[in-house]
Amino acid sequence: xxxxxxxxxxxxxxxxxxxxxKKKIEEAIKDGIHHIVSDESIIGKDGKKKFKIPxxxxxxxxxxxxxxxxxxxxxxxxxxxxxxxQQIGKASDESEAQGTGDKASNEKGEEFYEVxxxxxxxxxxxxxxxxxxxxxxxxxxxxTGNKYQRxxxxxxxxxxxxxxxxxxxxxxxRKAAQKAESLGAEDDESFPYRESDLTYRHIREVKKHSxxxxxxxxxxxxxxxxxxxxxxxxxxxxxLYQFINQRYKTLDVxxxxxxxxxxxxxxEQFFQRGSSGGTIVSSALKKVDEIICxxxxxxxxxxxxxxxxxxxxxPDDMDSMIESAQILQQKCQLxxxxxxxxxxxxxxxxxxxxxxxEEFEKLKSKNFKIAKIYTKNDIWxxxxxxxxxxxxxx
Amino acid sequence: xxxxWDFKFLQKYDDKICxxxxxxxxxxxxxxxxxxxxxxxxxxxxxxxxxxxxxxxSFGKRFERTHQMYNLGMEGxxxxxxxxxxxxxxxxxxxxxxxxxxxxxxHCVGHSDFFKNNAKFKHTRPGSVIQRMRSAKxxxxxxxxxxxxxxxxxxKFMDAAHAIQFQTYRSSVVRQTNxxxxxxxxxxxxxxxxxxxxxxxxxxxxxxxxxxLKFLRENAKLRPWQQDILEIIESESQYFLPxxxxxxxxxxxxxxxxxxxxxxxxxxxxxxxxILKTHNQVIRPHVGGLNPYHIGFELFRRIEERHGLEExxxxxxxxxxTSFISNYLTEKDCRxxxxxxxxxxxxxxxxxxxxxxxxxxxxxxxxVKNTLVRNVGSNSIPVIFVDGIDVGNTLILxxxxxxxxxxxxxxxxxxxxxxxLWGGEVKFFTVVEGDTWEI
Numbered sequence: 094x095x096x097x098x099x100x101x102x103x104x105x106x107x108x109x110x111x112x113x114x115k116k117k118i119e120e121a122i123k124d125g126i127h128h129i130v131s132d133e134s135i136i137g138k139d140g141k142k143k144f145k146i147p148x149x150x151x152x153x154x155x156x157x158x159x160x161x162x163x164x165x166x167x168x169x170x171x172x173x174x175x176x177x178x179q180q181i182g183k184a185s186d187e188s189e190a191q192g193t194g195d196k197a198s199n200e201k202g203e204e205f206y207e208v209x210x211x212x213x214x215x216x217x218x219x220x221x222x223x224x225x226x227x228x229x230x231x232x233x234x235x236x237t238g239n240k241y242q243r244x245x246x247x248x249x250x251x252x253x254x255x256x257x258x259x260x261x262x263x264x265x266x267r268k269a270a271q272k273a274e275s276l277g278a279e280d281d282e283s284f285p286y287r288e289s290d291l292t293y294r295h296i297r298e299v300k301k302h303s304x305x306x307x308x309x310x311x312x313x314x315x316x317x318x319x320x321x322x323x324x325x326x327x328x329x330x331x332x333l334y335q336f337i338n339q340r341y342k343t344l345d346v347x348x349x350x351x352x353x354x355x356x357x358x359x360x361e362q363f364f365q366r367g368s369s370g371g372t373i374v375s376s377a378l379k380k381v382d383e384i385i386c387x388x389x390x391x392x393x394x395x396x397x398x399x400x401x402x403x404x405x406x407x408p409d410d411m412d413s414m415i416e417s418a419q420i421l422q423q424k425c426q427l428x429x430x431x432x433x434x435x436x437x438x439x440x441x442x443x444x445x446x447x448x449x450x451e452e453f454e455k456l457k458s459k460n461f462k463i464a465k466i467y468t469k470n471d472i473w474x475x476x477x478x479x480x481x482x483x484x485x486x487x
Numbered sequence: 488x489x490x491x492w493d494f495k496f497l498q499k500y501d502d503k504i505c506x507x508x509x510x511x512x513x514x515x516x517x518x519x520x521x522x523x524x525x526x527x528x529x530x531x532x533x534x535x536x537x538x539x540x541x542x543x544x545s546f547g548k549r550f551e552r553t554h555q556m557y558n559l560g561m562e563g564x565x566x567x568x569x570x571x572x573x574x575x576x577x578x579x580x581x582x583x584x585x586x587x588x589x590x591x592x593x594h595c596v597g598h599s600d601f602f603k604n605n606a607k608f609k610h611t612r613p614g615s616v617i618q619r620m621r622s623a624k625x626x627x628x629x630x631x632x633x634x635x636x637x638x639x640x641x642x643k644f645m646d647a648a649h650a651i652q653f654q655t656y657r658s659s660v661v662r663q664t665n666x667x668x669x670x671x672x673x674x675x676x677x678x679x680x681x682x683x684x685x686x687x688x689x690x691x692x693x694x695x696x697x698x699x700l701k702f703l704r705e706n707a708k709l710r711p712w713q714q715d716i717l718e719i720i721e722s723e724s725q726y727f728l729p730x731x732x733x734x735x736x737x738x739x740x741x742x743x744x745x746x747x748x749x750x751x752x753x754x755x756x757x758x759x760x761x762i763l764k765t766h767n768q769v770i771r772p773h774v775g776g777l778n779p780y781h782i783g784f785e786l787f788r789r790i791e792e793r794h795g796l797e798e799x800x801x802x803x804x805x806x807x808x809t810s811f812i813s814n815y816l817t818e819k820d821c822r823x824x825x826x827x828x829x830x831x832x833x834x835x836x837x838x839x840x841x842x843x844x845x846x847x848x849x850x851x852x853x854x855v856k857n858t859l860v861r862n863v864g865s866n867s868i869p870v871i872f873v874d875g876i877d878v879g880n881t882l883i884l885x886x887x888x889x890x891x892x893x894x895x896x897x898x899x900x901x902x903x904x905x906x907x908l909w910g911g912e913v914k915f916f917t918v919v920e921g922d923t924w925e926i
Binding site: 094095096097098099100105106107109110111112113114115116117151152153154155156157158159160161162163164165166167168169170171172173175176177178179180181 | 497498501502518519520521527530531542543544545546592638642646650653654772774775777781782823825826828829831832843844855862867868869871886890893894895898900
């Protein structure tokens with residue numbers, strides 16, 4: 094004799110284990126995200142574009158046999174004409190599909206989640222849980238201005254702000270109240286507006302908190318900047334752009350590339366241009382300053398300048414470069430210089446040249462930071478160094 | 488959707504099934520059926536069907552996976568879910584039609600009979616399993632809520648312990664104590680060379696320990712809560728291991744009996760025909776894979792044909808998947824099942840494909856059969872044992888290499904887990920492509 098009963102359902106028993114699992118996946122996304130920052134084309138993407146991030150499943154490791162050729166498996170194929178050496182597709186593990194309440198098999202399963210996230214979420218994962226202490230307070234100043242905001246209603250006010258609907262409602266209320274008092278008599282009497290019905294929208298002055306920002310991306314496109322270096326620079330700029338974009342309503346981006354001369358260019362040109370000339374860094378800095386003077390007054394704009402270069406500069410230009418950089422430093426919220434140096438073995442004549450970073454050391458301060466990138470993996474570190482805590486500074 | 492059955496209906500058919508089962512000499516635990524919806528069904532499945540079980544994110548993952556598959560239509564829900572307890576708890580899904588419930592109830596009796604009679608299940612203590620699971624859940628919950636421990640620590644510890652959950656004894660033979668082991672070794676030495684003076688307390692002989700969780704529990708520097716968690720996981724693997732070892736037999740036996748009894752019930756055709764359809768679906772061969780229902784059902788059916796029903800009962804009582812297949816699978820069976828072996832071949836262009844190695848012909852069928860035996864039951868778990876503690880408190884682990892190399896990436900991670908539990912260095916020895924390999 095068996096017994097039967099309605100199952101008393103435990104309210105969604107796996108809910109808390111699922112949320113722990115989800116948290117683990119999110120962590121994995123955060124880990125995996127660094128790989129995509131170095132792949133995607135920067136800027137100009139609207140927030141809708143989805144990125145596919147492969148997340149290594151949260152694996153449960155066990156001792157398992159490898160699937161190499163000396164570890165054959167057995168399978169069935171009744172009635173099928175099979176032959177030795179025949180290729181078969183990937184064997185499915187359908188056998189797991191049905192089951193009694195027994196244990197998971199000891200096979201390692203391919204667990205690959207592909208999580209689709211938007212740029213916005215990407216930025217969220219990238220930046221939000223990041224420990225960048227006092228980042229905003231220190232490096233991101235908000236330019237404040239005043240603006241007016243609606244703030245409730247008042248019985249007094251100027252004519253243009255009269256709220257006709259509210260006023261009418263007031264009159265209806267008053268009429269209803271009077272009617273109730275007089276027990277429904279004198280119905281057809283006219284019922285004019287009174288002074289006390291008039292309702293005005295009230296506004297008040299509030300401080301404007303977010304404002305405009307402009308980023309200048311400066312890149313060295315001289316002959317010594319190889320495709321690989323440009324690729325690193327591009328990835329780096331992508332991160333910076335995303336980060337700053339999150340914090341300002343409007344963001345302008347200006348691309349300045351330079352060899353011995355500086356040009357303001359479009360995004361595509363910025364990353365595609367190649368030239369074989371030498372390098373005069375000051376030309377770019379002067380160009381940026383010129384653009385600031387023309388279009389982005391420091392009182393109205395938060396200005397960020399990020400420069401990527403392989404560290405070469407014409408020796409004669411160094412003094413001029415420092416001078417221009419100092420001027421820019423004063424106008425910018427943050428001036429970040431990033432040296433890209435993926436070659437471990439540099440040619441002798443280059444290494445004997447003095448490096449831009451060495452010169453820039455003098456200017457190092459709260460809003461002038463220097464980072465170096467050697468490989469893809471350094472991008473994130475460099476990013477944190479530029480925007481992160483001030484521990485590197487004294 | 489209104490279902491075409493009610494409790495009265497279930498009761499009526501259950502009575503008939505129970506009567507038939509008795510006539511068939513099946514001997515099962517009372518079954519407690521619980522009717523639930525599909526969402527709770529997946530919920531229970533994620534916890535191995537246990538009505539109560541400790542929490543861990545891996546169960547959440549299992550839920551998501553099943554749920555997703557179900558939604559994608561890749562996976563049907565299990566036809567039955569029954570656990571090894573006394574009474575056996577089984578779930579019937581509300582969404583299932585009437586004929587399906589009849590089939591499932593007959594199937595469940597088969598499982599329960601297997602749980603109750605198969606030798607591998609002798610030590611699973613089905614009478615108290617629910618209480619044990621409940622207590623384990625409470626204890627672990629307590630550690631999670633303890634402000635001095637907390638979820639992060641508990642989870643990290645459990646992740647590590649789960650990694651070696653099934654690195655334990657293959658059989659339930661009573662272990663020798665270390666002293667008994669030493670005595671045995673000394674005796675064997677003295678047999679050969681009686682003049683040897685050996686003092687039991689002085690010589691240091693390490694008895695290999697296959698139950699790594701137990702070893703760690705007894706020898707690693709652990710806090711009480713950590714020892715307790717190891718104990719919980721260890722005892723859980725003792726409970727579940729018999730089910731892993733008898734997957735094919737257990738499903739085969741239950742399918743054998745549901746098929747038989749659904750005939751014996753002499754059902755009206757509106758039930759019988761869909762039951763046959765479902766039965767064929769359940770035991771269909773998975774081409775290119777192994778369906779335990781298929782192999783188990785076929786073998787029991789053939790054993791009955793060849794040796795009589797009595798032999799089937801003996802098999803269900805004494806064997807596990809490995810011995811079941813070894814003893815009974817014949818050359819003809821191999822051929823009928825279209826058994827073959829395959830492996831991954833890597834090509835120069837870095838792609839890899841599965842290629843058939845051997846098929847069940849006159850020459851190779853034994854090889855194919857052996858490969859099958861090596862991949863079922865506990866044979867699918869590599870044998871790892873503790874081989875001693877070296878200087879500097881280094882734990883020495885050995886892999887009993889049987890011709891099959893391990894997946895090193897996985898082994899690497901597991902060793903890291905063990906090292907975390909051990910609280911010190913761990914050396915792991917295995918063989919890769921014929922050479923000793925150390926992690």
